[in-house]
Amino acid sequence: MAYATIRDVARLAGVSVSxxxxxxxxxxxxxxxxxxxxxxxxxxxxxxxxxxxxAMRSSKTGTVGLLVxxxxxxxFADLAYTIQDALFGAGYCTFIGTSSENADQQDSFIMSIxxxxxxGAILVPQGGDSHALRLLIGRKLPLVFVDRQVEGLDTxxxxxxxxxPGLTEALEDIRAHGCSKVGYVSGPVLESPTLxxxxxxxxELAAMAFxxxxxxxxxxxxxxxxxxxxxxxxxxxxxxxxxxxxSPDAVRAVSLMHDNGIRVGLDISIVSFDDLEMFRxxxxxxxxxxxxxxxxxxxxxxxxxxxxVGHGAAGSHRVETTYxxxxxxxxxx
Amino acid sequence: MAYATIRDVARLAGVSVSxxxxxxxxxxxxxxxxxxxxxxxxxxxxxxxxxxxxAMRSSKTGTVGLLVxxxxxxxFADLAYTIQDALFGAGYCTFIGTSSENADQQDSFIMSIxxxxxxGAILVPQGGDSHALRLLIGRKLPLVFVDRQVEGLDTxxxxxxxxxPGLTEALEDIRAHGCSKVGYVSGPVLESPTLxxxxxxxxELAAMAFxxxxxxxxxxxxxxxxxxxxxxxxxxxxxxxxxxxxSPDAVRAVSLMHDNGIRVGLDISIVSFDDLEMFRxxxxxxxxxxxxxxxxxxxxxxxxxxxxVGHGAAGSHRVETTYxxxxxxxxxx
DNA sequence: CTGAAAGCGCTTACAG
DNA sequence: CTGAAAGCGCTTACAG
Numbered sequence: 001m002a003y004a005t006i007r008d009v010a011r012l013a014g015v016s017v018s019x020x021x022x023x024x025x026x027x028x029x030x031x032x033x034x035x036x037x038x039x040x041x042x043x044x045x046x047x048x049x050x051x052x053x054x055a056m057r058s059s060k061t062g063t064v065g066l067l068v069x070x071x072x073x074x075x076f077a078d079l080a081y082t083i084q085d086a087l088f089g090a091g092y093c094t095f096i097g098t099s100s101e102n103a104d105q106q107d108s109f110i111m112s113i114x115x116x117x118x119x120g121a122i123l124v125p126q127g128g129d130s131h132a133l134r135l136l137i138g139r140k141l142p143l144v145f146v147d148r149q150v151e152g153l154d155t156x157x158x159x160x161x162x163x164x165p166g167l168t169e170a171l172e173d174i175r176a177h178g179c180s181k182v183g184y185v186s187g188p189v190l191e192s193p194t195l196x197x198x199x200x201x202x203x204e205l206a207a208m209a210f211x212x213x214x215x216x217x218x219x220x221x222x223x224x225x226x227x228x229x230x231x232x233x234x235x236x237x238x239x240x241x242x243x244x245x246x247s248p249d250a251v252r253a254v255s256l257m258h259d260n261g262i263r264v265g266l267d268i269s270i271v272s273f274d275d276l277e278m279f280r281x282x283x284x285x286x287x288x289x290x291x292x293x294x295x296x297x298x299x300x301x302x303x304x305x306x307x308x309v310g311h312g313a314a315g316s317h318r319v320e321t322t323y324x325x326x327x328x329x330x331x332x333x
Numbered sequence: 334m335a336y337a338t339i340r341d342v343a344r345l346a347g348v349s350v351s352x353x354x355x356x357x358x359x360x361x362x363x364x365x366x367x368x369x370x371x372x373x374x375x376x377x378x379x380x381x382x383x384x385x386x387x388a389m390r391s392s393k394t395g396t397v398g399l400l401v402x403x404x405x406x407x408x409f410a411d412l413a414y415t416i417q418d419a420l421f422g423a424g425y426c427t428f429i430g431t432s433s434e435n436a437d438q439q440d441s442f443i444m445s446i447x448x449x450x451x452x453g454a455i456l457v458p459q460g461g462d463s464h465a466l467r468l469l470i471g472r473k474l475p476l477v478f479v480d481r482q483v484e485g486l487d488t489x490x491x492x493x494x495x496x497x498p499g500l501t502e503a504l505e506d507i508r509a510h511g512c513s514k515v516g517y518v519s520g521p522v523l524e525s526p527t528l529x530x531x532x533x534x535x536x537e538l539a540a541m542a543f544x545x546x547x548x549x550x551x552x553x554x555x556x557x558x559x560x561x562x563x564x565x566x567x568x569x570x571x572x573x574x575x576x577x578x579x580s581p582d583a584v585r586a587v588s589l590m591h592d593n594g595i596r597v598g599l600d601i602s603i604v605s606f607d608d609l610e611m612f613r614x615x616x617x618x619x620x621x622x623x624x625x626x627x628x629x630x631x632x633x634x635x636x637x638x639x640x641x642v643g644h645g646a647a648g649s650h651r652v653e654t655t656y657x658x659x660x661x662x663x664x665x666x
Numbered sequence: 667c668t669g670a671a672a673g674c675g676c677t678t679a680c681a682g
Numbered sequence: 683c684t685g686a687a688a689g690c691g692c693t694t695a696c697a698g
Contacts, residue, residue: 018671051445057694074410095429096404096429096430116384117383281591281611350677354676355677389675389691391676392690
């Protein structure tokens, strides 16, 4: 079944194509009466304007691309939802894509939205610089990085979180519970400058509070199995509390500890980044360093909208992390 | 910065526009040499074909719309991921949209993809019949419903799960643990025929196994607060085990029980639909009725692809639910 | 207030 | 193997 075209509408309404177009866009002079006639004809034909044709002429597509690494990660799901919602409110249609923590798939998404001639993009960038990224930037479209930044691409505004406040408070809480050695599991740092920064900040802060010899850091990569051995090693070294920089690691660790009879909050204290719902389901509930993902999303969307109006000028923004103490940080036996 | 057009490429390569087009699509006769020359010109200009223009001429957009109620629900996140992945493998670009469990927003998404002239859609439909849905169906595009169906729209293939096997096994497990009265919390049934069916099947099965007088059913809607009072009432009635038809309810309930000192698996047994990661994080772990969401997603995508080739002909498919027993079902004190 | 014409960036027969 | 021309469905000046 073929779509009705503007021509069909014009014919049925007994007017010219231009008149139909004017009725469609309620702009230009048009009489009330003809407008009504045209709208009637549209209804009768079930006319749906071809937005591709519209966009091609008017060079405004009303769509923006949004890329997240993995929609199954609740943090990114929340982020995507918030952004889509905010942009929808501003009249934009958001296309969500997934990079699977993979630079190639990111690039393929970028090429796809570029060839779609979208009005702009919001990205959680993957890894470092890339060809497609350069192309996107060269386009000078409104572009915002969220959650992560890319080294060397300093002209793009980035909205992310400042790890210092949350980490500071978490370390204080741990210390207040009588713990003298603290560990940090940093996740796949190679993929993400954000994770690198967190680790760096942790090292600085923890060394100041606990002394360099009492600070242990390990990264896990994407390998599930390594998690157990890392924790085992830390406990053997006398570490009483572990902070997870990457929440999927914490999820895995909590599950493993349960299965291995290690009691959270009693045998070891746990803090994780990201205020995920599931951390309120465990017993004990897990203390978290919240990135305030809703705020990041809202500010990210707003920054994007500012760029649309301001033609490119917009600044970066850091949202403070906050610490939410719960029972997973306890006094060791 | 304006995009380079096919004209620009033709000029630089010293050939005609048609020749560039042929090089682009590697179809029609074209000499190796000129093809190389053209490709060189494309590279030099950073040419990215306008897929809107391409689609308008060739009436194949290579994109499909995917609508889920709420991407923050891990079940739908998983579903969306699986589908997007499968379609990507088949050369399709998937646009994910969110209906927020809201028929209006669903309709607005449908209108948007329709005006985008996408090749087809996969929907987790919202509520009942609607104008936009009719329009979409009238288009005779490949269309698949996933997870839910719409009453009266029986021509559309639907891929969902069969609640019987999982519920049967769950009830057996509960019975084997010496429980004599069983409850069911059915979630926002009004929004979803799937939830209605689950409730219905539960009633039948439970009445057979426990006797009609020992079966208690309540629905919660989207209201958080009602959850507590529902559980309280059921416990007072002597209910030893509760099955949740809608996993977000179970998540809330587990969290509330924890806060109110009700011990899962000891004071009350719990089973929830959907094999979510978080149900393996709680202690005790929650027994679940899995819908095998990955399979649903894979089959949904495959059904869609079949429709693309077969021009409309494709059947519905039910995936069996399976029961995964864990410690949340225990012997009551 | 309304219509005829040009053109957005492509693809597709049709000639050559 | 290659090019000139028509046309996909719209919008936008330009006349009237």
